[in-house]
Amino acid sequence: MYLVAFVDEAKCIGCKTCMQTCPEPNAIAYIASRKKAFVISEKCKGCGVCEVKCPKAAITLQQIVVDVADEEECPVIMSCPI
């Protein structure tokens, strides 16, 4: 299980504050056609900075549960140094 940020497009005003404060390069994209932010889940480290900084409470961290049968797809397991 790990945490990933998600953007509620109904609340997002496209201010890009999340993009400017996220410590992970390119973890949040901007969809120009809709003027909304979008989290690239594979690059998100679940630190929660964007959730705190968003002025519209449009971002929430959500738990992602990985089935053990899919462990080869799990980024946590793949990056585990042990």
Ligand code: SF4
């Ligand atoms: S900080 Fe919030 S409102 Fe601004 S672009 Fe990001 S998700 Fe949208």
Ligand code: SF4
């Ligand atoms: S939770 Fe952290 S790493 Fe993920 S998008 Fe938000 S600020 Fe970036």
